[in-house]
Amino acid sequence: MCEALKNSYELFEEIGRGKFGTVFRCYNSITNKSHAAKIIHKHLLTDSTDRMCLENESKSLTYLSPHPNILQISDVFEDSESLSIVTELCQPNFTLLDHITNHPLSDLQAASMMKNLLEAVSYCHKLGIAHRDIKPENILFDSWGNLKVCDFGSAEWFGDGRNMNGIVGTPCYVAPEVLLGREYNEKIDVWSSGVIMYIMLSGIPPFYGDSDTQIFEAVIRGNLRFPTKIFNNVSPSAKDLMKKMICRDPSRRISAEQALRHPWILSGGLASDLA
């Protein structure tokens, strides 16, 4: 582990584990603040894509900080063996997934969370960064309950108007244009955010199957339905926003900025009529 990290922070218990990194709670005695340190061992990164992930994460977080809904980075330490990214501390073992699993939210609760998520996504897009792996597991909450988007390992810069390519993301949340191997733009994050909204309000994903292949087929078909039994209490306005976000054609899909101006978001989930 990096000496420089140990010189500045006291390390405590493990609070999370990802593909490459282990996350620990740590404490800075000068500022009297607790943080999270994600320590990534370079020997676990076997190919150039993995190494790219590592660079992406600290670069994107540094470029985007501070924003109230994006995990705030405090320090980066690197030596020949590891990279340590120190960020603000969020509630350990509690992601948006824990909030929404088997537990549909009301329009009011969902609208407040979606507003924060869309604020983060539209800010990234304004600065030319696509997150490319928006999913509930990558959304944390600080001790006051504020929503924080994290895990920028798959993020990519498109700021010069360039299209992106490459398969990234997670089966249930990935946009169809990614799966079809086409060039795509930042609207893939709007699709994933729309899928999150659907799960928030219903407790089930819009596209599912018994295997990844079946899920991919369902995503590509993109047949968005709102089964009456499950969506009985969900307002027409919320459904209108989901249709506009989970729209197969990226050129007709609304942007994160436009979604923030949708009546359902502006009214905090109170607008029930069609927009």
Ligand code: ATP
């Ligand atoms: P993967 O790519 O497998 O999702 P990763 O290596 O990118 O993982 P993260 O998703 O950033 O790692 O972190 C892994 C887990 O550690 C998170 O799901 C979360 O539970 C926890 N965690 C990460 N950062 C923090 C933080 N700042 N505060 C509290 N918990 C955190």
Ligand code: MG
């Ligand atoms: Mg993650």
